[in-house]
Amino acid sequence: MTKKIGLELCLQAALAHGKDSDPDHEVGDLQQLLRRAWQILSPGQRLEFMASASVSELIEANLPKVDVEEAFDKLVAEQKKVLATQQKGKGGRVDVFSAIVTEFPGFLNDADVDGGDLVDWVSQNLGAIK
Numbered sequence: 116m117t118k119k120i121g122l123e124l125c126l127q128a129a130l131a132h133g134k135d136s137d138p139d140h141e142v143g144d145l146q147q148l149l150r151r152a153w154q155i156l157s158p159g160q161r162l163e164f165m166a167s168a169s170v171s172e173l174i175e176a177n178l179p180k181v182d183v184e185e186a187f188d189k190l191v192a193e194q195k196k197v198l199a200t201q202q203k204g205k206g207g208r209v210d211v212f213s214a215i216v217t218e219f220p221g222f223l224n225d226a227d228v229d230g231g232d233l234v235d236w237v238s239q240n241l242g243a244i245k
Contacts (some may be wrong), residue, residue, distance in 0.1 A: 158194035159213030160203075165190055166223035191220050215239065 133141025195217045221228040
């Protein structure tokens with residue numbers, strides 16, 4: 116009986132696949148798992164993941180030609196569109212976390228965010244976030 120559960124169980128399965136066949140299979144399994152997790156994440160969770168220090172540091176260290184801030188800004192714009200599409204399908208209701216971080220992504224990395232702007236935004240969008 117295994118003591119691993121959740122993510123650790125998935126990692127163990129990928130590792131075993133690589134050991135049993137070819138190390139490339141472990142990498143392929145991990146890529147497939149990460150892509151599936153991305154599909155399940157809400158727009159806000161996707162932004163939170165990409166804003167994390169471990170992700171941005173990995174990108175900066177290994178893809179020096181990529182402007183991480185510019186890529187993040189593009190992702191914010193993309194996720195706003197995803198959220199708008201989701202909102203239409205839910206009768207105007209939205210995931211509050213996603214709505215706030217797509218509008219104010221600075222909350223994710225402690226950047227300067229104007230509290231007054233947030234209050235105004237909440238006032239204007241209260242119906243959708245109830």
